[in-house]
Amino acid sequence: xxxxxxxxxxxxxxxxxxxxxxxxxxxxxxxxxxxxxxxxxxxxxxxxxxxxxxxxxxxxxxxxxxxxxxxxxxxxxxxxxxxxxxxxxxxxxxxxxxxxxxxxxxxxxxxxxxx
Amino acid sequence: xxxxxxxxxxxxxxxxxxxxxxxxxxxxxxxxxxxxxxxxxxxxxxxxxxxxxxxxxxxxxxxxxxxxxxxxxxxxxxxxxxxxxxxxxxxxxxxxxxxxxxxxxxxxxxxxxxxxxxxxxxxxxxxxxxxxxxxxxxxxxxxxxxxxxxxxxxxxxxxxxxxxxxxxxxxxxxxxxxxxxxxxxxxxxxxxxxxxxxxxxxxxxxxxxxxxxxxxxxxxxxxxxxxxx
Numbered sequence: 001x002x003x004x005x006x007x008x009x010x011x012x013x014x015x016x017x018x019x020x021x022x023x024x025x026x027x028x029x030x031x032x033x034x035x036x037x038x039x040x041x042x043x044x045x046x047x048x049x050x051x052x053x054x055x056x057x058x059x060x061x062x063x064x065x066x067x068x069x070x071x072x073x074x075x076x077x078x079x080x081x082x083x084x085x086x087x088x089x090x091x092x093x094x095x096x097x098x099x100x101x102x103x104x105x106x107x108x109x110x111x112x113x114x115x
Numbered sequence: 116x117x118x119x120x121x122x123x124x125x126x127x128x129x130x131x132x133x134x135x136x137x138x139x140x141x142x143x144x145x146x147x148x149x150x151x152x153x154x155x156x157x158x159x160x161x162x163x164x165x166x167x168x169x170x171x172x173x174x175x176x177x178x179x180x181x182x183x184x185x186x187x188x189x190x191x192x193x194x195x196x197x198x199x200x201x202x203x204x205x206x207x208x209x210x211x212x213x214x215x216x217x218x219x220x221x222x223x224x225x226x227x228x229x230x231x232x233x234x235x236x237x238x239x240x241x242x243x244x245x246x247x248x249x250x251x252x253x254x255x256x257x258x259x260x261x262x263x264x265x266x267x268x269x270x271x272x273x274x275x276x277x278x279x280x281x282x283x284x285x286x287x288x289x290x291x292x293x294x295x296x297x298x299x300x301x302x303x304x305x306x307x308x309x310x311x312x313x314x315x316x317x318x319x320x321x322x323x324x325x326x327x328x329x330x331x332x333x334x335x336x337x338x339x340x341x342x343x344x
Contacts, residue, residue, distance in 0.1 A: 001243070002211060002246065005210070009132075017123070017125060030122075036276075038242065038243065038245035038272050038273070039246060085271045085272070085275075086304060087304050087305075088275065088305060088306065088307055096308065097307060098308050106128065106129045106130055106246065108125045109125060109126055110122050110126075111123050112120050113120065113121060113122075115121075
């Protein structure tokens with residue numbers, strides 16, 4: 001369970017950003033979360049709430065956009081979304097593909113603020 | 116005066132600090148000519164026995180060292196020290212995984228140019244370590260025959276993030292009716308093309324093949340480093 005330490009980092013990043021903008025109030029944090037990030041969405045959401053307690057972010061929302069796993073199929077010469085993370089292959093031609101193009105994201109993309 | 120809420124773009128990787136530290140470590144390993152190998156697995160899969168055997172077998176021909184992560188107790192470091200290799204314990208306290216900064220701190224006082232191989236044993240956990248790059252050249256994921264063939268399907272994230280899979284405790288395979296074909300199929304499903312070694316630290320089965328692979332990888336990374344100098 002490392003979601004709490006990740007939630008603390010998110011809160012810290014949001015606080016820094018808010019300070020840079022003259023203590024703007026942060027209403028929401030938008031996060032992109034890859035299916036292969038190793039982070040569980042539900043655990044992160046509850047950890048986020050805990051991490052916000054007694055900070056300027058208390059009451060703010062964590063909005064998570066889940067990013068599916070996308071591979072590049074060398075045979076089809078196209079990006080393809082894998083059907084399951086238990087089977088890394090092109091869903092069209094079934095070529096096995098070990099590396100992903102997307103799906104490992106753990107990224108704060110935007111903040112909703114009120115100045 | 117009240118203003119309307121607005122959206123400001125940030126685009127920052129949450130684990131940026133870890134990634135920066137990991138990149139610096141990787142560069143240090145390359146410059147020092149040491150091959151850094153990390154080991155991940157669930158608790159009780161035989162990581163420490165496997166590492167002890169590795170250190171013992173490599174010790175006569177190579178300069179080896181190890182860092183070993185655990186929540187508490189220094190038992191593993193004591194066990195590994197029997198191999199005569201320099202070993203340092205990283206006590207993580209309540210943290211369930213190693214982070215790049217912990218590796219960096221633990222390396223303090225060690226001259227990396229004095230080593231050919233550095234092993235980093237992660238905390239026994241198949242979930243959290245997948246998110247943290249430690250700067251290692253190779254990540255090994257261990258799977259013991261007693262755990263069941265479907266471990267790779269249950270933890271695809273960590274298996275996909277690894278470079279090599281090692282099946283451990285092969286001496287118990289028959290006793291637990293380990294289905295090797297299914298295990299290999301599951302490993303290849305979550306990481307196609309992954310190198311797999313079947314080993315027993317007890318009988319020594321498969322250790323020579325695996326050590327040969329390590330030597331080959333070290334030679335290859337040194338050759339690549341020499342070219343880029």
